[in-house]
Structure formats: C-alpha cells, structure tokens
Amino acid sequence: MVMNRIGKIVELLTQLLPNPEHLQLQNYELDVEQRQIRVLMESVQQIVRCPVCDQVAHRVHSLYERTLADLPWADYQIVIQLTVGKFFCDQERCDRKIFTERIAGVMAPWARRTKRLAAQLSEIALYTGGEGGAKLSKTLHCEVSQNTLLSLISRQSIPAVKTPKALGVDDFAFRRGQRYGTILVDLETNRPIVLLPDREADTLAEWLKEHPGVEVLSRDRSKTYRQGMTRGAPNATQVADRFHLLKNLAEVLERILAMHTQQLKAVEAAQIPVNDAIMIAPVVPRLAIQERSAKARERRFAKYEQVHQLRQQGWEILEIARHLGMGKRTVYRYLSHSKFPEWQPHPHRGRSQRSQLDAYKPYVLNQWNQGQSNTKQLFEEIQQQGYRGSYQTVARYTHRLRQTQKQHRAQLGVQLQLPISDLQHPPLTARRATWMVMRRADQRTDVEQVLIADLKTQHPELAAAIDLTQGFTKLVRERLPQQLDIWLDQAMSSSMKLFQGFAQGLKEDYAAVKASLMTDISNGPVEGNINRLKLLKRQMYGRASFDLLNRRFILTS
Missing domain, CATH: 3.30.420.10 (Ribonuclease H-like superfamily/Ribonuclease H)
Structure with a gap:
C-alpha cells in the first residue's frame, strides 16, 4: 500500500518535469527556507546522435552535470540538476570529436534554463517590457533581470513579410x-x-x-x-x-469660425430659453483673473501684429519665431489668420473639476423653486442624503440663486418669480460650433439646431461656410462621388480663401479622394x-x- 502510494507520487512528479520519456527522476532536495526544490535527474536516451554529422554515437567519454532553472511549482523555484553523457564521435570526417548529448525539447545548448521557462519569460518580456517583466517574474518565482528579458526578445525572429494586397x-x-x-x-x-x-x-x-x-x-x-x-x-x-478628409474640413471651418468669435457670443447670448424659467447667474471670475486675462490678450495681440509686420519686411518663419521667442507653429497660425484669432476655451473645460454638490443640485434647486431658501436647512437635508462636502460650497450655490432672482426682478421691475433653471452648457467656441455643424442632423439637439439656424440667418459669410461644410460631409458619409466635382466648383467660386485652398488641395489629390468615395477601404x-x-x-x-x-x-x- 505504501509502495503504491509512493509510486503514484513519483509518477506525478515525473509528469510535472520536462520530457519524462528521455529523463528519469532520481531524487529531490527540498529547501523550505529558500523556497526551492532541487530535482536530480539523469538522461536515459537509448540513441544519441552527434549534433554536427547526425551519426549515432556508441562510445561514452564521461558524465556531465548541467544545472537548469525550470517553471516554478506554486511558491517554490525549481532547479534541475541534470546528468548527461559526453560521447565520442567516430565519424572520421566529422569536425566534432567529443560532444555532449542533446535532450530534444528540453534545453538549448549551453542554456541555463529550460525551453519552456524561456518561452514563458519571453512572453512576459514581450507584453510587459524589461522593468515591468522583471518585477512580474519575481512575483511568479522565476526572477530574472530586465536585461535578460530584453535579450530574450532580441533572440526571437520576426516573421517574414507577406506582401498584402x-x-x-x-x-x-x-x-x-x-x-x-x-x-x-x-x-x-x-x-x-x-x-x-x-x-x-x-x-x-x-x-x-x-x-x-x-x-x-x-x-x-x-x-x-x-x-x-x-x-x-x-x-x-x-x-x-475619409476620416482625415473630414478632419481637414473641420480644421478649415474652425479657423473661419475663430475669426467670428464675437458673432458666436452674440448668437449664444440671444438664445431663447426653451422653457419658462430663468437661467442661473454664471460664476463671474474674480477681478484679478479678469485683469490677468486682459493683459495676456494684449501681449498676444501685440505679438500677432509684430509677426505680420516682420513677415512683410521679408523675415523667414524661423527668424520671426526666434526673435519674438515663440513657437514656429504659433507663427504659422498667426500668419494664416487675417484677423486676430481670439483665445478659444476648450468646449469641455471645467467638466473635470466636478463638485461634490453636483449630484445634489437638482434637489437643492427643486426645494428652492418651492420656496425653501434656508441654506442651513438645505445643507442638513442633503447631508442626510449622503453629501460630504462643506457648508461653504452650499452657501456659494444658494448665493448665486439669490443673485439670479434679484437680477430678474430688477430687469422686469415686478415681483413675479419664475423658477430657476441650472442647465449648464459649454460655451459656443469655434471648435464646439464646428463639430455641432458637422454632426449628423438626427443627432443634434434642439438647442444646436436653433444655434445653427441663427448663425446662418444673421451672418451670410458663416452661412456659406456652413453650407459648404455640410455639403462635403454629406457626400463623404453617403459616398456620393458624382457630386464631388460640383462641390469643388462651389468651394473654388466662394469668397473664402480657406475653402478655396482646401478645394485646391483636393484637386491635387483628386484620384485618391475620388477613390475614397468609391471603396470601403x-x-x-x-x-x-x-x-x-x-x-x-x-x-x-x-x-x-x-x-x-x-x-x-x-x-x-
């Protein structure tokens, strides 16, 4: 019974070790402190061939011990102490007279680790890199250095290139x-x-x-x-x-809209609320911030004028950039605008700076519109709902609500009190307006439809730019190659130089542009x-x- 149990344990260990057909387990040593198992094995191959001439060798020269690292078992490192033979090659024309027998599929010549451990380390190196792989290998109890991992990558061959269609x-x-x-x-x-x-x-x-x-x-x-x-x-x-065609188009439209910043602000300010409510007063920047912004704009405007003056005098782009201490791209951007390009805030600016109060603003606003204007009581109520922010944050918000009501009463001169709405929209910048125009019609909101209609009605030049943009967007998305020539003629005959330049670039690359409208590539x-x-x-x-x-x-x- 005991011998049967021992035999099963030996059989299990043999199956965990590499190539049980040609290697035989002799013994093992367990080191609990070092978390290491040293396995003693020897070769039992019946046929040994010379690695140079491939002839079968019969004469044994001596025995040779190799130490190999193998895949870990649970938390234990495995070290294989392998005994193999050295043989004489009796082939007279062979250059190798004495050789060490090879064990197929177990280890490479002169290697210090088994092939299966090397394959695992190579995968670790490929997907995690040198430093990350070194840390991971230590966790997996097969620790190696980052240089070793990078060396394993360099030994792998890249597959031959098959020319694609x-x-x-x-x-x-x-x-x-x-x-x-x-x-x-x-x-x-x-x-x-x-x-x-x-x-x-x-x-x-x-x-x-x-x-x-x-x-x-x-x-x-x-x-x-x-x-x-x-x-x-x-x-x-x-x-x-096609994506890059639309991206280039968006850049053209954005540059045109950036020249009409004041018109965008006017259209946004004139937007009629969709419901019978008054909008909450926006957060007004502090006076010091406003002054800093004004001074920064003055500096940008002065450099804008200097760039154009130096260019008219014959200065090169790099010379202007070095002289004024600014980037080459900024010089190109200033020269491409006939009007000073105002600074455009990002349409998503401020969304990342979320307040803990944001989740509770609908409740506070609902209570306020019902007549509850006691800040302390509102603070205590949302605390019971899970609010963990400060009282000052709530007080600042209710102060804005009071200011909104006062401004509304002062403008109308009556005591009629409408509910307050806090629908926060990003500012109508050139970039936001560009993607609003290029968005599919069925994906635009009602507010965006109104804004686009106001821009086209109030500003004829912007109307032409919007129509050209939507026309090209449609022929690209719906793959209408037969309309490309018509659109190019419209763009070239427009009064906007930016669209003329865009159309000229499409003409120079006409075959590739036409092909993009006729294939799924x-x-x-x-x-x-x-x-x-x-x-x-x-x-x-x-x-x-x-x-x-x-x-x-x-x-x-």
Whole structure:
C-alpha cells in the first residue's frame, strides 16, 4: 500500500518535469527556507546522435552535470540538476570529436534554463517590457533581470513579410513634434507588417519596391506619403482616408469660425430659453483673473501684429519665431489668420473639476423653486442624503440663486418669480460650433439646431461656410462621388480663401479622394494599431531602441 502510494507520487512528479520519456527522476532536495526544490535527474536516451554529422554515437567519454532553472511549482523555484553523457564521435570526417548529448525539447545548448521557462519569460518580456517583466517574474518565482528579458526578445525572429494586397500607411511619433516613424498595416488582416524609422518618401518608396504586389494604398492626405507611394508602387490605387478628409474640413471651418468669435457670443447670448424659467447667474471670475486675462490678450495681440509686420519686411518663419521667442507653429497660425484669432476655451473645460454638490443640485434647486431658501436647512437635508462636502460650497450655490432672482426682478421691475433653471452648457467656441455643424442632423439637439439656424440667418459669410461644410460631409458619409466635382466648383467660386485652398488641395489629390468615395477601404485599423503602439512605447518610457520597439510591436500582434 505504501509502495503504491509512493509510486503514484513519483509518477506525478515525473509528469510535472520536462520530457519524462528521455529523463528519469532520481531524487529531490527540498529547501523550505529558500523556497526551492532541487530535482536530480539523469538522461536515459537509448540513441544519441552527434549534433554536427547526425551519426549515432556508441562510445561514452564521461558524465556531465548541467544545472537548469525550470517553471516554478506554486511558491517554490525549481532547479534541475541534470546528468548527461559526453560521447565520442567516430565519424572520421566529422569536425566534432567529443560532444555532449542533446535532450530534444528540453534545453538549448549551453542554456541555463529550460525551453519552456524561456518561452514563458519571453512572453512576459514581450507584453510587459524589461522593468515591468522583471518585477512580474519575481512575483511568479522565476526572477530574472530586465536585461535578460530584453535579450530574450532580441533572440526571437520576426516573421517574414507577406506582401498584402491592401496596405494602410500612417505616421506615429517617437517624440511628438520632433521625430516620427511610419507604420504599415495589412488592411485585410488588420495586423501590422513593419515599422519604418522615419516618414520620408524615399524610405516608403524603397520598401514598396522591395515588396511588389500591393494593389491598394490607404493614407491620410500627406504629400510625402503620396510621393513615396507614386514612386514605389505607381500602379497601385491610392485611397485618401475619409476620416482625415473630414478632419481637414473641420480644421478649415474652425479657423473661419475663430475669426467670428464675437458673432458666436452674440448668437449664444440671444438664445431663447426653451422653457419658462430663468437661467442661473454664471460664476463671474474674480477681478484679478479678469485683469490677468486682459493683459495676456494684449501681449498676444501685440505679438500677432509684430509677426505680420516682420513677415512683410521679408523675415523667414524661423527668424520671426526666434526673435519674438515663440513657437514656429504659433507663427504659422498667426500668419494664416487675417484677423486676430481670439483665445478659444476648450468646449469641455471645467467638466473635470466636478463638485461634490453636483449630484445634489437638482434637489437643492427643486426645494428652492418651492420656496425653501434656508441654506442651513438645505445643507442638513442633503447631508442626510449622503453629501460630504462643506457648508461653504452650499452657501456659494444658494448665493448665486439669490443673485439670479434679484437680477430678474430688477430687469422686469415686478415681483413675479419664475423658477430657476441650472442647465449648464459649454460655451459656443469655434471648435464646439464646428463639430455641432458637422454632426449628423438626427443627432443634434434642439438647442444646436436653433444655434445653427441663427448663425446662418444673421451672418451670410458663416452661412456659406456652413453650407459648404455640410455639403462635403454629406457626400463623404453617403459616398456620393458624382457630386464631388460640383462641390469643388462651389468651394473654388466662394469668397473664402480657406475653402478655396482646401478645394485646391483636393484637386491635387483628386484620384485618391475620388477613390475614397468609391471603396470601403479605411485607415481605421492603422489608427487602432497606433494606439497599441503608443501603449508599448510608454511602457518603455521612450528610452528603448527602435529595433526593440519594432520587435515587441510585431511579435505581440
């Protein structure tokens, strides 16, 4: 009975160890303090072949011990002390006279860990990187250094490139604004093929020449990529990505709207409330903040005028930027605007700074409209509902409610009291107005419909810009290639130079733009892979080599 039980334990241990067919368990040593199990094994192979000439060897030279790390068992590290033989090779023409026997599938020559442990560590390295992988390996009781993990990645071979029929091309940033690379993605399988170290036309053209057979090339509207594709694959069909077409259109409309900031504010201020209620008074910035904002605007306006004056005198862009101590992009932006571009607050500004009172404002407002204006009592009531904020926060809010009522009574000169509404809308900036115009009609709110109608009615120039934007958006979303020429003629004949420039750019890339309206090809899979690439890049803290980044990106796909 005891022998049977021992036999079952030995059988279990044998199955947990690598290659029980050629290796035999002899003994084991348990070290509880070090949490380590040392397993003693020896080779029982009947046929041993020379690794050079593949001839069967019969003469034993000596025995040789190897120490291998293996996969852990629960909380214990496993160390295999393996005894193998050294043999003579009797083949006269063989260069190897003495060799150590190989155990298939267990370990590589001269390795200090089993193949299955090396494979697990390689997976850890690919998905978590060097430093993160080193910490994880310690938790898994197979601790190695980050340099070891990076070395395991470098030993893995990248699969051979199979030329795709549809190829997506886009750029990504090694360091934003300074250094960029190029990503190539197979649009049929949505898998990345390779990363290129820059975004030059020659680099892309050379790769395409080395991998002939690409039939469709999808890209953004980059002139550099257009040139590289034309030189590298002249017979392939180029497709301009629809998302980037609409993105470029949005940039044009936003620049036009940014020149009409006062008109946007006027339309927003004239918006009629949809219900019989008065809007709560907005939070007025402190006087010091208003003064700082005014001084900042004066500085920006002075630099705007200096930029235009220096440009008229013949100064180069970089010279202007250095002389005025400002960025090159800001100089380009100022020169592209005939009117001073006012600062545009972000449409979602302030949403991240949520107050603990926000969840209880509907209750406070409802009680206030019913006649309960005692701040202390309101504070105690919402405390019972779970409010954990301060009394001062509630007092500031009820003060705004009182101010709203006083202003309303002063304006009307009567004591009639309407309920107060606290529907907070983001400001009507150029960016918000742009996406409001480009949003699908069935997805716009009633307020947005009114705002767009007011802009078109009160400002003819903006009406033309809105009509052109909605017309191009429609032909792209509904794939109407037959209307492209009509829209281009309308844009070129308009009085807006920005739309004329946009239309001229579409004409220069006419074949690719037309193809985007006639096919389902999209650069969406490329953008998704770029997001994954950013995650890997940030895991590596931006300090890793291009080769390592390329290997991790391709092998983890």
